[in-house]
Amino acid sequence: MTSDAPLHPSATDEVVELCADLLRIDTTNTGDNDTSAGERAAAEYVAASLAEVGVEARIHESAPGRANLVARIPGTDPGRGALLVHGHLDVVPADASEWSVHPFSGELRDGYLWGRGAIDMKDFDAMVLAVVRQWQRTGVRPPRDIVLAYTADEEAGSDYGARYLVQHHADLLEGCTEAIGEVGGFSYTVNQDLRLYLIETAEKGIDWLRLHAKGRPGHGSMVHDDNAVTALAEAVARVGRHRFPVVVTPTVRAFLEEVSAALGVELDPDDPETAIAKLGPIANLIGATIRNTANPTRLAAGYKDNVIPGRASATIDCRSLPGQSELLLEQLREVVGPDLEIEYIHRQAAIETTFDGALVEAMSAALRAEDPGARPVPYMLSGGTDAKAFHTLGIRCFGFAPLRLPADLNFSALFHGIDERVPVDGLQFGVRVLDRFLRNC
Known part of the structure; x- marks a missing residue:
């Protein structure tokens, strides 16, 4: 199947429902196991969504309720290094009294999905799930193995999430040479005809x-x-x-x-x-x-x-x-x-890689195919992600969770902020870009 093969329309529709469902699961990570909640429920939701289309996933608990899910999608060339696609299911706490909507409502309003985790990072979790489900229904196989990892505890240092997987279940990540996750692939509008898409190649x-x-x-x-x-x-x-x-x-x-x-x-x-x-x-x-x-x-x-x-x-x-x-x-x-x-x-430790190679070319091509005004650029994230843990296995990590954003949206302020929300058309854009990218990765 060529990279220009159309994506079944139901995937772009389904991503909204999947994201809303995930937002309604309270996965608050307080940093304390006794008061954190919902990661197991979210992992079970993802597992059921994958099982429905024939993908077997395993859930690994690092502590009671602290759940991590891993699944492998076989590619057409198993001899190539696998691509790790990772996203965390936990979110930071939210005070409902400060929000315009309830932070775990998954409410659709004014063209946005609202809720804690909408851009950090249940949007990407849902995009990946939508693409994989559509592939399974239509018989698409990626060019290389894709390992899916939905993790716990990213918001409190990853000890019960990515770092746990690396230390206790590294065999599940065997063969992974490159990875994509948060925070990157989002647009910054320069003018009507030009948008920079920031792809993370480094983290402090x-x-x-x-x-x-x-x-x-x-x-x-x-x-x-x-x-x-x-x-x-x-x-x-x-x-x-x-x-x-x-x-x-x-x-x-x-x-x-x-x-x-x-x-x-x-x-x-x-x-x-x-x-x-x-x-x-x-x-x-x-x-x-x-x-x-x-x-x-x-x-x-x-x-x-x-x-x-x-x-x-x-x-x-x-x-x-x-x-x-x-x-x-x-x-x-x-x-x-x-x-x-x-x-x-x-x-x-900080991590950094170069902005070159076939994977970067595939990211750039997918962005330009969906937005002719796209100009991909590398950038450094001032915070940290699960990439730091996966990097210790020698995996080359990028932040690539594509979103085309409204020019007037203060995207960075939404991370851990009140009224966190993601544009619906941005979600659907991300599904189309990920579909193109993963078919050619």
Whole structure:
């Protein structure tokens, strides 16, 4: 079957129903096994949807209710390396009182599907499911084996999800040489005739740290010059206000060169922020990829209102550029000072690959076939995904969950934000692109 063979219309219709069903399953990941919910129910929904069209999937629990699903779609050439297609089923918590609709309603309104996980990332989960179901009904076989992985726990570090699969079920990923998942393939509109599609080729590293200050305990009514809370607060304030030096990595440089050409803005390598500032809503997303970052996120101290504690702690969410994890720690030490203890609580290395090869060509061709104004460009994600875990198996990872977005939609603000939603026509666009891509991957 050729790459131009039409996709059965029911797949583009079905993706809306599949996505809505997934959004209605509350898969909130609190980071605590006792209060997280729904991952097993979502995995069973996917398994049943695959079984209905003859695809056998296995569910592997890393802890009670923390479920991961893996299935393999045989390709026409089993001698080729397999492609891993992965998406997580968990979502971050949502406060219904802050939303315009209930976050687990899967409501269709104003051309959008609304709900927690609509773009992070049950949209992609549904797109892949729709394509595979249609293939099974019509007898399509991909050119290489495709391994599907629907994971738990991505939103809390992947210990019960992708990292669990890598550590305990690596045999299920045997032969996988490349992978696609979140966050990439989405459009940024330059003008009516040109849209950049950002394909993720790199992710910053995760370096979650805890600062500990020590002092002399005492009575809250006394004059006290060795207060752990004061020492910690001063250090946290310095960290929060600090800006690390600009470093333009190969991925970011390639992105900025493409953006400069598209926008007609001259790129100054020593001042990339000038070009980034012209990107509108995605400026924050890209701006975080030109330097290491460190943001205070949690504070803990004391046990009684009138007691000065002997210890105070703060959590710092650090994100390091590729190859700069150790440098970031040195830089942070200079900001914090010598008296505070720095403890690592979670660490995952940055990853980066090049924007070339047959897989990139297949992505680009599929995008251009569905949008003649598409211009695929590489970019670095400031956050992290399950790709970090799969990368440890030697798998070359990309973020490619295609969506054509309205020009006025602040896409990056929807991640973990209120009123998360995905355009229905964007979902259907993604199905068409994935169908083309996976037929030629």
